[in-house]
Amino acid sequence: MASHKFLLLSLVLLSFNHLFCYSKLDEDSTLGYLDDISSYDMTAYPSYYAVHGERGTIAYQPNRFVLERVARVAGFGYSQKVVNVEDHGAKGDGTTDDTEAFEMAWKEACSSSTSAVLMVPENKNYLLKPITFSGPCKSDVSVMIKGTIEASSDRSDWNGKNGRHWILFSGIQNLYVGGRGNVNGNGKIWWQNSCKINKSLPCKDAPTALTFYSCDKLTVENLNIKDSQQIHVSFERSTNVDVSSLTITAPESSPNTDGIHVTETKNIQITNCVIGTGDDCISIESGSQNLKATNIVCGPGHGISIGSLGDHGSEAQVSDVIVDTAQLKGTTNGARIKTWQGGRGYAKNIVFQNFVMHDVKNPIIIDQNYCDSKTQCKQQTSAVEVSNVMYKNFKGTSASEVAIKFDCSTNVPCHGIILQDIDLAGGDGDATTSLCNHVNWTKKGNVIPLPCAK
Numbered sequence: 001m002a003s004h005k006f007l008l009l010s011l012v013l014l015s016f017n018h019l020f021c022y023s024k025l026d027e028d029s030t031l032g033y034l035d036d037i038s039s040y041d042m043t044a045y046p047s048y049y050a051v052h053g054e055r056g057t058i059a060y061q062p063n064r065f066v067l068e069r070v071a072r073v074a075g076f077g078y079s080q081k082v083v084n085v086e087d088h089g090a091k092g093d094g095t096t097d098d099t100e101a102f103e104m105a106w107k108e109a110c111s112s113s114t115s116a117v118l119m120v121p122e123n124k125n126y127l128l129k130p131i132t133f134s135g136p137c138k139s140d141v142s143v144m145i146k147g148t149i150e151a152s153s154d155r156s157d158w159n160g161k162n163g164r165h166w167i168l169f170s171g172i173q174n175l176y177v178g179g180r181g182n183v184n185g186n187g188k189i190w191w192q193n194s195c196k197i198n199k200s201l202p203c204k205d206a207p208t209a210l211t212f213y214s215c216d217k218l219t220v221e222n223l224n225i226k227d228s229q230q231i232h233v234s235f236e237r238s239t240n241v242d243v244s245s246l247t248i249t250a251p252e253s254s255p256n257t258d259g260i261h262v263t264e265t266k267n268i269q270i271t272n273c274v275i276g277t278g279d280d281c282i283s284i285e286s287g288s289q290n291l292k293a294t295n296i297v298c299g300p301g302h303g304i305s306i307g308s309l310g311d312h313g314s315e316a317q318v319s320d321v322i323v324d325t326a327q328l329k330g331t332t333n334g335a336r337i338k339t340w341q342g343g344r345g346y347a348k349n350i351v352f353q354n355f356v357m358h359d360v361k362n363p364i365i366i367d368q369n370y371c372d373s374k375t376q377c378k379q380q381t382s383a384v385e386v387s388n389v390m391y392k393n394f395k396g397t398s399a400s401e402v403a404i405k406f407d408c409s410t411n412v413p414c415h416g417i418i419l420q421d422i423d424l425a426g427g428d429g430d431a432t433t434s435l436c437n438h439v440n441w442t443k444k445g446n447v448i449p450l451p452c453a454k
């Protein structure tokens with residue numbers, strides 16, 4: 001009972017802390033951001049600022065569910081049911097397969113008539129094969145990972161299963177996942193068998209460590225996630241998502257190990273994350289709308305990317321994205337938008353601001369000739385339209401001479417591109433340059449390097 005009370009207290013504190021962060025963010029940075037915007041010359045800015053009035057709709061609306069969660073935990077805490085995976089036989093010794101115990105514990109938590117906590121105790125190492133936690137649940141569920149969850153290193157455990165997932169949360173409302181514990185994808189064996197590492201092997205998918213599919217009102221916070229088989233954390237077809245304080249690490253050489261991947265997801269906020277992997281720190285793919293990422297530390301890796309969009313002639317839609325306050329160190333890209341030739345749709349209303357770069361190869365890049373394929377991509381006429389993109393307050397060093405690169409589509413030029421207060425020198429203070437193909441840009445303040453002549 002004492003430990004139950006302690007748990008309750010920690011949950012309440014955790015949630016209030018969370019609320020505090022929220023209001024702080026809301027009042028300080030979001031409003032600060034808006035004040036900043038309203039002092040701008042609107043006519044010089046992407047049309048959506050003007051269209052929606054000076055308060056702008058791009059501002060992130062804090063999700064009501066955070067308040068609801070606090071109320072829920074504070075008010076109904078005593079009736080919360082704690083389901084410990086060890087009550088269902090999990091060993092946590094690092095060698096026993098604990099998959100079945102976790103499945104049974106989930107079943108109990110998800111069917112509880114009062115809100116439930118699925119507890120993964122600390123100082124233990126639970127080995128899991130691919131596993132799915134499905135909703136809908138009868139009440140709200142929190143998954144508290146205090147110890148370590150580690151993936152099976154036997155690839156045959158994925159035989160006959162969906163090879164794209166290790167841990168999948170699907171169709172759940174009001175889910176909370178946190179606990180300050182560790183998630184280890186144990187991905188080495190998958191990396192060795194990747195066609196990117198061993199060119200003689202066929203290209204196959206590897207699992208994503210944590211996938212959240214079709215979830216609404218989701219909070220994921222305070223976790224260390226490492227060495228995923230492929231993508232570390234993926235948000236798919238979800239709404240109202242709050243992600244914070246994740247540390248994500250994998251070797252720089254590990255293939256396709258994106259940190260946070262977002263696709264077909266609306267209203268998502270990502271804050272205070274430290275990410276260093278072998279691919280994009282954050283990749284924002286088609287169907288992402290109203291995304292705000294703040295306080296991101298990235299590197300090594302491929303930077304913060306929108307895309308790739310429009311592969312195989314597909315239609316992509318990405319809009320209302322703000323990436324505010326990012327530090328990138330030793331990455332191949334800084335703020336990147338990448339699209340394949342032959343696609344359709346758009347990437348628009350995008351703000352990258354307050355970026356500090358250390359030794360980044362392509363600090364600012366739009367690449368509409370992206371081709372991540374074994375065979376050469378052929379010339380095509382259609383393209384995903386890139387418009388209303390603002391880069392504001394960028395400082396630091398470029399590891400290559402070309403610090404600003406806009407390589408846009410011949411037929412669908414980039415437009416509404418704004419560069420403001422940019423200072424990107426070479427590593428030893430060397431001069432840097434810009435490259436512009438088919439781009440309509442505007443400059444405000446000082447921009448170094450100077451954008452190409454029009």
Ligand SMILES: *[C@@H]1O[C@H](CO)[C@@H](O)[C@H](O)[C@H]1NC(C)=O
Pocket residue numbers: 198200201
């Ligand atoms: C690459 O894969 C081939 C085919 O499975 C294998 O024979 C070879 O040893 C692998 N190379 C390395 C460096 O692992």
Ligand SMILES: *[C@@H]1O[C@H](CO)[C@@H](O)[C@H](O)[C@H]1NC(C)=O
Pocket residue numbers: 413415416440
């Ligand atoms: C650039 O944008 C302005 C304003 O939208 C437009 O008038 C002009 O025609 C555009 N120029 C090119 C080369 O697209």
